[in-house]
Amino acid sequence: MKEKQTHSITLESTCKITDEICLPDTKLPRVVIVGGGFAGLALVEKLKHKEVQVVLLDKNNFHQFQPLLYQVATSALEPDSIVFPFRKQINGYKNVFFRLAEVEEIQPDSNTILTNKGSVSYDYLVLATGTTTNFFGMDSVAENSLGMKDIRDSLNIRHMMLQNLEQAAITCDDKERDALTNFVIVGGGPAGVEMAGALAEFCKYILPKDYPEYPSSIMNIYLIEAIDELLGTMSDKASSKTLKYLEDLNVKVLLNEAVSNYDGNEVTTKSDKTILAKNLIWTAGVKGQFPNGIDEKHIVRGNRIKTDANLKVEGYENIFAIGDIAALISEERPKGHPQVAQAAIQQGKWLGDSLLKIIKNEAPKPFEYKDKGSLATVGKRKAVADLGKMKFAGYFAWLLWSIVHLMSISGFRNRLMVGFNWAVSYFTYEKSNRLIIRNFKPKSSVKNRTK
Known part of the structure; x- marks a missing residue:
């Protein structure tokens, strides 16, 4: 009985029983970070053990390593090998608190944010909510295709692919079988290129063993890109090498082509080409996602939030934006910084140092992005790398890509x-996670049933 009373007194001394999310009382400045992606976690790491209270809010209880989502989608990795619990990440950080909640609105006048679990007050607010798939207003494409922005998308792609391959083995209708075994990837950036390469290797090495009922040539992979080259942000050498690697893997690359419609069975392009396919993976664009409350005049192209050189949201004194949603526009970078992990990590680290200076009434230095280069892989032993003036491709680029990505994953176990899965795959091409855990149901079919 005494133990219960003691516990009750402790709760009352640290939490207010209101509609607020329960947090320990503190006299330290409270920094609330919304989003635990690369930028948000980099900021947490900088502020741990400092004289601030850090509150991390996220609608998931885990960080996900997005560069390897395509490997989960193609059965190469288990989903839990590229996700890491926030509470494990911050274990031992006595000034950092995680709360599972989705932020719905910012109220700058009262320094408060509203979530689906209650309200939180802040002294400094940092938005690091990242991006979501941009279908550019094409509702039919959005309803019938899949993006690849989080671990759930990857699992949906895996289940869709395996279910359709199983159905192709059942059906006696040749046209239906073609649609079930044709795959269309839209977007020729790193995500699209890597997805196409992984699918091509699945087709070449796994399909003949698992589905001897029909030849692997029945599985066609299309990569559609709206401009005249792949990997548009990388060098011409990287683009041309990537195109060659994909064509060697029998990927049908369509450049200067754009999707105009997709009904779940047939892809239509702006030049009136049609491709029969029940599998469409969209990697062609992203747009920022963040809570309501930011004045629309501070939102720019791509639904990004415009910031000053200190990553402070224009028009606000104590609200900052980092990562993919931050648009630090300048003469040198009229479109802002690239929406990649290294930019997000650098902004998170820089803002950590900057906030500590601001709290001490010291002036922070403007953010400067240091481009460390770009990497993209196209299957085993094939990759491209742009590292400053050095441009190279092939086995060494693939080895570098593997090391960089492996060391960037959170957690030794992960x-x-x-590493173990990659080693097995290197020698055997085996993809052991070809499991249909749950039935995949397209959004369009779910929508039709609810009407």
Whole structure:
């Protein structure tokens, strides 16, 4: 009985029983970070053990390593090998608190944010909510295709692919079988290129063993890109090498082509080409996602939030934006910084140092992005790398890509799991996670049933 009373007194001394999310009382400045992606976690790491209270809010209880989502989608990795619990990440950080909640609205006048679990007050607010798939207003494409922005998308792609391959083995209708075994990837950036390469290797090495009922040539992979080259942000050498690698893997690359419609069975392009396919994966664009409350005049192209050189949201004194949603526009970068992991990590680290200076009434230095280069892989032993003036491709680029990505994954166990899976795959081309855990149901079919 005494133990229960003691526990009750402790709760009352640290939490207010209101509609607020329960947090320990503190006299330290409270920094609320919304989003635990690369930028948000980099900021947490900088502020741990400092004289601030850090509150991390996220609608998931885990960080996900997005560069390897395509490997989960193609059965190469288990989903839990590229996700890492926030509470494990911050274990031992006595000034950092995680709360599972989705932020719905910012109220700058009262320094408060509203979530689906209650309200939180802040002294400094940092938005690091990242992006979501941009279908550019094409509702039919959005309803019938899949993006690849989080672990659930990857699992949906895996289940869709395996279910359709199983159905192709059942059906006696040749046209239906073609649609079930044709795959269309839209977007020739790193995500699209890597997805196409992984699918091509699945087709070449896994399909003949698992589905001897029909030849692997029945599985056609199309990569559609709206401009005249792949990997548009990388060098011409990287683009041309990537195109060659994909064509060697029998990927049908369509450049200067754009999708105009997709009904779940047939892809239509702006030049009136049609492709029969029940599998469409959209990697062609992203747009920022963040809570309501930011004045629309501070939102720019791509639904990004415009910031000053200190990553402070224009028009606000104590609200900052980092990562993919931050648009630090300048003469040198009229479109802002690239929406990639290294930019997000650098902004998170820089803002950590900057906030500590601001709290001490010191002037922070403007953010400067240091481009460390770009990497993209196109299957085993094939990759491209742009590292400053050095441009190279092939086995060494693939080895570098593997090392960089392996060391960037959170958690020793996760790195071990991924490394082991890669080692097995290197020698055997085996993809052991070809499991249909749950039935995949397209959004369009769910919508039709609810009407």
